[in-house]
Amino acid sequence: MNTDTLVELDLLRLLWALGLMAAAIALASWQRLGLTNNLAMATARTVLQLGAVGYVLAVVFEWRNPFAVLLVLLVMLTTATLVARNRISKKLSRLLPIVGGCLLTSTLLTLSYTSLAVIRPETWYEPRYLIPLAGIVLGNAMNAAAIAGDRLVSTIKQRRREIETHLSLAATPDQAIAQYRKEAIKAGLIPTINSMMVVGIVKLPGIITGQLLSGVDPLNAALYQMLIMFMLAFADLLTAVLVTQGIARQFFNKAAQLVLP
Known part of the structure; x- marks a missing residue:
């Protein structure tokens, strides 16, 4: 096995990563911290913003x-x-x-x-x-x-x-x-x-x-x-x-x- 090979994150791995935010949202809800909506919104914006930035920068880097x-x-x-x-x-x-x-x-x-x-x-x-x-x-x-x-x-x-x-x-x-x-x-x-x-x-x-x-x-x-x-x-x-x-x-x-x- 080549230990120098970069493990690329595909959609499935990203979905597993979202499990961390799901757990955070559940914990905030259980503790009644009033952060459920904020965490959900932050998660959605992170995915959308970084996803868009990734595509834009890929084009700019290539261009x-x-x-x-x-x-x-x-x-x-x-x-x-x-x-x-x-x-x-x-x-x-x-x-x-x-x-x-x-x-x-x-x-x-x-x-x-x-x-x-x-x-x-x-x-x-x-x-x-x-x-x-x-x-x-x-x-x-x-x-x-x-x-x-x-x-x-x-x-x-x-x-x-x-x-x-x-x-x-x-x-x-x-x-x-x-x-x-x-x-x-x-x-x-x-x-x-x-x-x-x-x-x-x-x-x-x-x-x-x-x-x-x-x-x-x-x-x-x-x-x-x-x-x-x-x-x-x-x-x-x-x-x-x-x-x-x-x-x-x-x-x-x-x-x-x-x-x-």
């Missing part, structure tokens, strides 16, 4: 057209922007372009450096590398933006009197919320830093697990996971810094007065 690759990336960026904006606040009028611009900047810089200095593929739009790495970076940057942005918005609303006191003592808007912004940035980086602290010891991330299952050399899989963790640390930090800076400006007018939406 290797730069415009098709850019279209996929645009859809990913738009979705991440909307999700992050909704998690932060829907009341800030200019939050959508701020979040979108921050995610675009951090992802573009991260992928450009990785492609030019590290991976160096034959073509810059090689979908085998660009799309998976962009998805990982965007997904994590989206979470960093949402956590940092939500923390800053809620803190500014809760500490209104303290901020106004600082302003009345001749502090600038940046000085008045500097500590709150630092705390928000740190909060946005907590998931990434925690993952880096225990990666390979407590858990194996999805990327290295997927590569190991596909038969990739374990050392090469580990090196790729290192690269990804470094990418995420930079992209998440840059996103949190930019998002909090952009949000902070929405709470002050030209006269440096605090204005809550």
